[in-house]
Amino acid sequence: MAINIPLQRVGGLLAGGLLALFLLSLLAGAGGLSAAPAEVWALRAWRGAAALLVGAACAVSARLLQDLSGNPVAEPGLLGVHAAAALALVCALCFLHWRNPLALLLASLGGSLLALLALGALLPALQARQRSAHSLILAGVALSASCGGLASLIMLRQADGLDQYRQWVLGSLALVQADMLLAAGALLGAVLCLMLLCAPYFSLLHLGHSRALTAGAHPARLRLHALLCCSLAAAGAVALAGPLGFCGMLGVWLAQGVQTRWLPGCSARLRLGLCAACGAALLLLCDCAARLLAAPYESPLGVLCALPGALVLLWRLQARPPGAAA
Incomplete structure (x- = not known):
């Protein structure tokens, strides 16, 4: 049952929840909720900021990919991006022995853009055969497995960095450094603002090619812009936290629950804003849990996202007919 609540109150609740989670992330550590030196507080603040940006970017990208593909479970991690x-x-x-944060971001952008362009080229053929719902996910799983296997094979010959790679590839914010956060954070902040500004135009992708043309849009141009934005968001997210699966889909699912119950009929820009807020809150909560569940050790962040994400994915696949809109 939908309950109409003023937008200001919903915004206040979301902002208050994010602030509370950020404060919790400052307190959460190997010793539990305890005092810590100033240097540790600073590191936790950087880490919390990274969680906010990565979670928001994953959720907004997932929403765009769902509108683009017509698939209610599409998201960057699941599609292999x-x-x-x-x-x-x-x-x-x-x-190439690159170490500069901007160079690494460029490399990550190249990989994500190639993956999205390949999936974008495959999508029309799948839609023509009316097999887009399941086949697109299978293509993403195949791409993800292939890329993950190749990356592991390459790192087997790099004994000095293998331990860090194992931690990063399972999803972790423990390796976030200030220079990478500044570079990737600026990228993610800019692309999130761009996505929110273009939200009314991107929402036309959900209508399909013919209806978008009727509305006066250019579907091919919109798709290209949406793919580029998703590539930029994926590049920044992976550079900071590693390849996280299901984070974006969970953020969209939570945002849809908030929208259905409290903000029915909200605008396209507000829908993306809700996705950003829910994705940020989700990843911040998972990061706090990663530090506290197995203290003094740290649980893999990707695993904590994948466990509920897999359950939600199975539920959504059986609850909706193939190709149904989110």
């Missing part, structure tokens, strides 16, 4: 970005970043580190 994050794995392709991670493979490109590993190749840049091991073969």
